[in-house]
Amino acid sequence: xxxxxxxxxxxxxxxxxxxxxxxxxxxxxxxxxxxxxxxxxxxxxxxxxxxxxxxxxxxxxxxxxxxxxxxxxxxxxxxxxxxxxxxxxxxxxxxxxxxxxxxxxxxxxxxxxxxxxxxxxxxxxxxxxxxxxxxxxxxxxxxxxxxxxxxxxxxxxxxxxxxxxxxxxxxxxxxxxxxxxxxxxxxxxxxxxxxxxxxxxxxxxxxxxxxxxxxxxxxxxxxxxxxxxxxxxxxxxxxxxxxxx
Ligand SMILES: [Zn+2]
Numbered sequence: 001x002x003x004x005x006x007x008x009x010x011x012x013x014x015x016x017x018x019x020x021x022x023x024x025x026x027x028x029x030x031x032x033x034x035x036x037x038x039x040x041x042x043x044x045x046x047x048x049x050x051x052x053x054x055x056x057x058x059x060x061x062x063x064x065x066x067x068x069x070x071x072x073x074x075x076x077x078x079x080x081x082x083x084x085x086x087x088x089x090x091x092x093x094x095x096x097x098x099x100x101x102x103x104x105x106x107x108x109x110x111x112x113x114x115x116x117x118x119x120x121x122x123x124x125x126x127x128x129x130x131x132x133x134x135x136x137x138x139x140x141x142x143x144x145x146x147x148x149x150x151x152x153x154x155x156x157x158x159x160x161x162x163x164x165x166x167x168x169x170x171x172x173x174x175x176x177x178x179x180x181x182x183x184x185x186x187x188x189x190x191x192x193x194x195x196x197x198x199x200x201x202x203x204x205x206x207x208x209x210x211x212x213x214x215x216x217x218x219x220x221x222x223x224x225x226x227x228x229x230x231x232x233x234x235x236x237x238x239x240x241x242x243x244x245x
Contacts, residue, residue, distance in 0.1 A: 020038040021038070021053065021054075021071070023070075023071060023073075023074040024038045024043060024053055024070070024071075025038070026074070026241050026244055027043065027070065027073075027241045028043075029241075029244060030221075030240035030241035030244045031103070031131050031240070031241070033130070033131055033132065034103060034131070038053065041053050041054055043070055043099065045102060049102055051070060051096065051098045051099050051102065052069055052070070053069065053070045053071055054069055054070070054071040055069040055071075057069075059072065061088055061199065061200055062199060062200075064094055065090070065093055065094055065168070065170065066168065066169060066170055068094035068095055068096050068097075069096055070096045070099055072094045072096070073092075073094045073095060073096060073241070073242075074241075074242075075094065076088075076089050076090055076091035076092075076094070077089055077091055078091035078092060078223060078227060078242050078243070079227065080218055080227075080243075082227065084205045084207075085205070085227050085228055085229045085231065086229065087202065087229060088200070088229050089227075089228070089229050090228045090229055090230055091223075091227070091228070091242060092223045092227075092228070092237065092239050092242050093228060093230070095170070095171075095173065097170060097171055100171070100173075100175075100176050101171075101176075103130060103131065103176070104128055104130050104176035104177060104178065105128075105176065105177075107162075108162035108175075111128065111160070111162065111175065111176055111177050112160075112177075114128045114129055114130045114177065115127065115128055115129070115160055115177050116128075116129045116134050118134055118137055118138050118141065119141065120137075120141055120154070120157055121141070121145070121151060121154045121155040121157070122155055123155070123156075123157065125137070125157055125159050125180065126159055126160045126177060127159055127160070127177055127178070127180070128176060128177030128178055130177075131178075131238070131240075133177070133178050133221075133238040136220040136221050136222065136238060137180065137220070137222075137238075139220050140216050140217055140220050140222070143216045144213065144216055147212070150210065150212065150213055152183065152185075152186065153182055153183055153186050153209060153210065153213060154182050154183060154213070155183055156183045156184070156185070157180055157181060157182050157183065158174075158180075158181045159174065159177065159179060159180045159181070160174060160175075160177045161174040161175065162174075162175045163175060166191075173235075173237045178237055178238040178239075179235060179236065179237040179238070180222075180235075180236045180237075181234040181235055181236075182209070182213070182234050182236070183234065184234055186208050186209065187208070187209065187232075187233045187234035188206040188207055188208060188226075188231060188233045189231070189232050189233070189234070190203055190228075190229075190230045190231050190232070193206050199230065203229070203230075205231060206231070206233075207226050207231065207233045208233070209224075209226060209233045209234075214226065217236045218243060221238055221239070221240035221243055221244075222236040222237060222238050222239070223236070223237050223239045223242050223243065224236055225237070
């Protein structure tokens with residue numbers, strides 16, 4: 001009798017406790033305004049919307065980007081100490097589209113409802129207020145504005161644009177109002193330096209953005225495209241779950 005009871009209790013505890021994976025918890029903690037929970041391999045929103053956490057599929061580099069589940073978003077390394085990114089280290093380029101559409105808006109019009117304009121080095125830059133991204137960008141601006149030597153990198157920025165990634169079948173982070181491209185004049189993009197190269201080819205790295213700028217963005221939850229093997233050094237994107245280790 002006693003043994004049966006203990007066995008039963010153990011079973012119940014295992015089922016109820018169905019442990020939240022570490023990276024699911026990172027996601028939940030990074031977006032407190034969303035009030036997300038984890039249950040039975042799903043990330044669940046308060047309105048009942050549930051998105052699969054791990055689809056169980058093995059993916060090569062391209063499918064990891066094109067068909068990312070939430071778990072895949074954490075499959076690469078974002079190394080804030082690295083001098084330049086390792087081969088195919090593109091941490092942050094994998095985005096689960098259902099998750100981002102649910103958080104920020106499922107159409108251009110829906111995303112636009114959440115956009116606010118912030119003063120950004122002489123221009124009004126639209127950015128989403130969802131998850132407090134606008135507040136973080138304002139804090140970044142406040143930290144950088146006292147450094148006139150950095151201004152030339154920061155002005156002529158662009159942000160919201162409901163569009164797909166160049167040459168791919170997935171939405172750009174710019175669609176959600178969470179991404180900022182700083183001045184293109186001082187930026188490098190992997191395909192400009194390596195024309196005709198495929199995503200799995202070896203490529204040459206280039207960057208002219210001062211790390212001082214990068215560190216301020218990262219401090220406020222924005223990842224930098226210059227830490228991607230497929231670098232895009234003008235690109236910053238609000239992804240606190242990646243930086244929140
Ligand atoms: Zn960009």
